[in-house]
Amino acid sequence: MDIKPESRFKHELIEDYNDGDCIFAEGETGRDLYIVQAGVVSIRKSTPQGDIEIIQFKKGDFFGDMALLQSLPRYAGAFAMGPTRLLILKPAGFLLKIRRDPTFAFEMLQQMSFRVKFASDRVLELVHHYRLPVEEVQKVINSVGG
Numbered sequence: 001m002d003i004k005p006e007s008r009f010k011h012e013l014i015e016d017y018n019d020g021d022c023i024f025a026e027g028e029t030g031r032d033l034y035i036v037q038a039g040v041v042s043i044r045k046s047t048p049q050g051d052i053e054i055i056q057f058k059k060g061d062f063f064g065d066m067a068l069l070q071s072l073p074r075y076a077g078a079f080a081m082g083p084t085r086l087l088i089l090k091p092a093g094f095l096l097k098i099r100r101d102p103t104f105a106f107e108m109l110q111q112m113s114f115r116v117k118f119a120s121d122r123v124l125e126l127v128h129h130y131r132l133p134v135e136e137v138q139k140v141i142n143s144v145g146g
Contacts, residue, residue, distance in 0.1 A: 011093025017080035024064075026077040031091045033064045039084025045076040056081070062108065068094060 014037070017023060024030055026046055034041070041057045054076055057063050066075050068091060089097060098105045127137050 011090040011096060013088040013090075015086050015088055017084040017086065019080060019082045021080045021084075023078035023080060023086070024074050026074055028074045029067075030064075030074065031068045031071065033062060033068045033089040033091075033094050034078070035062045035087040035089070036060065037085040037087050040081040041084060041086075042079045042081050043076050044079060062111070065108070065112065 017039070023034065023041065026044075036057050036059050038059055041061075041063060043054045043057070043063060044051045045054050063078060064074075066072065123137070123141075126132065127134065
């Protein structure tokens with residue numbers, strides 16, 4: 001990982017990563033938001049059966065929003081796949097970016113909405129493919145609301 005000390009604003013950094021570098025580990029604390037400038041990032045979650053790749057992010061995508069918005073430890077780990085450059089927004093930088101560019105917040109909301117729909121569609125595919133009992137799946141879905 002190479003940190004570029006230059007940044008456009010006080011709360012923004014540019015970092016370069018090499019293939020396989022850990023950007024952050026599952027369970028780690030931190031509230032930075034990452035925007036992929038170049039390369040690919042793999043998000044991986046540990047399970048009793050081994051790690052599973054949840055998603056890959058490419059140029060223009062953002063990640064780290066769950067820790068930023070919820071102040072919780074990192075849900076999964078993030079790893080560079082090949083040479084990768086990231087713009088890193090500190091929490092204060094995130095708020096400044098929204099103030100400077102309100103369309104950024106709207107684009108984030110659109111992307112987050114897409115992710116929820118995508119995850120919901122995958123759940124429905126699993127229910128269908130594995131013929132899961134609808135009543136049990138419904139219990140899990142109902143528990144998500146808190």
